[in-house]
Amino acid sequence: MTAQPGEPGGALFDLPAQAPEKKGSERPSPRRPAEHLPVARVVVDTPLPHLDRPFDYRVPADMDEAAVPGCRVRVRFNNRKLNGFLVERVESSEFSGRLAYLDAVVSPEPVLTPEVLGLARAVADRYAGTLSDVLRLAIPPRHARVEKEEPGEAAAGPPGDEGPGPWSDYPEGEAFLEALREGRPARAVWNALPGGGWADAVAAAAHAALAAGRGTVAVVPGGRDVEAVDAALTARLGEGRHVALTAGLGPAERYRRWLSVLRGRVRVVVGTRAAVFAPVRDLGLAVLWDDGDDVHAEPHAPYPHARTVLSMRAHRAGAGMLIGGHTRTTDAQMLVESGWALPLSADRATLRRRAPIVRAAGDDRELARDGAARTARIPSLALRVAREASRTGPVLFQVPRRGYLNTLACARCREPARCGTCRGPLAVRGAHALPSCGWCGRMAGQWACPECGAARMRATVVGARRTAEELGRAFPSLAVRTSGRDEVLDRVPDSPSLVVSTPGAEPSAEGGFAAAVLLDGWALLNRADLRASEEALRRWLNASALVRPGGTVVVCAEATLPVVQSLVRWDPAGFAERELAERRELGFPPAVSMASVTGAPEHVRELLDQIDLPEGVELLGPVPVEGRAEGPGETRPVERALLRVPRGGVGALTRALKAAASARSARRDEHLAQVRVDPLHVV
Structure with missing residues (x-):
């Protein structure tokens, strides 16, 4: 339903009153409407829910050629000039009053395509949001200089066929590629084998879709994943057939690449969360890697998730869909059980050849051998495996939290240590630092427990920097590197060393890590979160997938827990199936x-x-x-x-x-x- 500012019962705003003419001034020449389709329907950039509908404006004759559907315009609205998108031109308006004219055409570039407009409307309705909020996420800001640049030439001819690549390791892999080559909407939930071949598998799927004359949108969690897929696409498709979209490009370069997609020069896009709306023509495949990562959830209204948006887009476009990862989320399992997507995984024999050996530090055999393993933060099994593996290559230690000593408690009564001024939590930031408050920053050098009077503290949560310090003392002959928010390592050499990393910041190693130790499993599993076990398994599998075939992974958690057993057996599909069944019984999402x-x-x-x-x-x-x-x-x-x-x-x-x-x-x-x-x- 269309409306106009000032419409009775409509927008609740009046058009600005016309300013009185000054004496002696010349009367401006009257504006006349365009002869063909003189009414423009405009989505005005306003977040107010009750104004979430198009408004009708008159197209002046001097803007007739520039005012094309999808272009950016400026209009007068509630006594202000607001930006908007012209979504349609029609012969007449349902509004019976006097229509205002468009104030300006900001750019004649049709940046809002009908497909993206329909998808944005569906996403806004699905998440109880407004269309303007979704369009703000979908279309990048304009750069006039970039729009005036001469577009480059599209790559000529279809890319050569390089075979199935990593998909030959999956029983249904080649059939999936064949369906994409034929333009059929093949949809799969893919459990990727350990190792770094997943990026080439994505490139091979994009190649198959491109061979059918259709485009691909691949969405990955972070910049390192974009670089991996970018390199794989270049190797498989050649130069100039795809673009990578990330925030680190800068506004101008990102807009330049986005325009090359809009204008049809390239048909394959890889990027982070915002790439879900990339205006790829004739979409044939949508790819989402590691859909359980939190970064796929948009932090701005209306807070859509990339998995939902891509699923909606693939369904609306009749395109294929590939949701992949080393794990399987319960949301992806829902798509499998509904029949919308089919499972795609390797057989057990192939998995055993490619996966590392996973051992739980808390199993009965280890507890019988080392009774302290139940309470030790780094049990003897982990130290023994790390010492043996470090002779042949790097060893990864995954620590759930960054920092030094993040949480302190009374050494006698275990009461949490808090600031005497503001009651904030106390922590130690470095090896020679005094305890300080995480809220107000005050030092607590003379702290005493208000419950029992003890003056000593103990750490309840140990961060990555303190772990690296402890390992440096335990392995004095080895180099200890850290990877986390402050400094993320991309790669480490294939030489004896220890790497301490927080989840998601793990570097890759040449030839794979010789072993991995997953510390503080309780910190992940005891979180007050419905998805705690699911998220713990995702982080563990992502780290374990970096270990070379035949290497050893030690998880420091209770061996009898179902999530630990799923890791030991490398069975993310079975865990997702059981987890979803439990949530369905209890009435929890995503059931x-x-x-x-x-x-x-x-x-x-x-x-x-x-x-x-x-x-x-x-x-x-x-x-x-x-x-x-x-x-x-x-x-x-x-x-x-x-x-x-x-x-x-x-x-x-x-x-x-x-x-x-x-x-x-x-x-x-x-x-x-x-x-x-x-x-x-x-x-």
């Missing part, structure tokens, strides 16, 4: 859909009172959560309510949430509770 409403208590309750909940929706809460809500001159506690609904009812729930949010914004409420559909973390 059901959830929406969260978070904010100050009064705002959460007000919004909940206004929601006309559809049948089948269950309200949980609201309950207090960590955080503070900013108010006028004060901060207030934060509450969160959860709305649970069967997956088939998520559309009705999002429409109800959108209607309630629209009613609030129409009243110009300043404080809106935050609404998230399918929140990533549900404690």
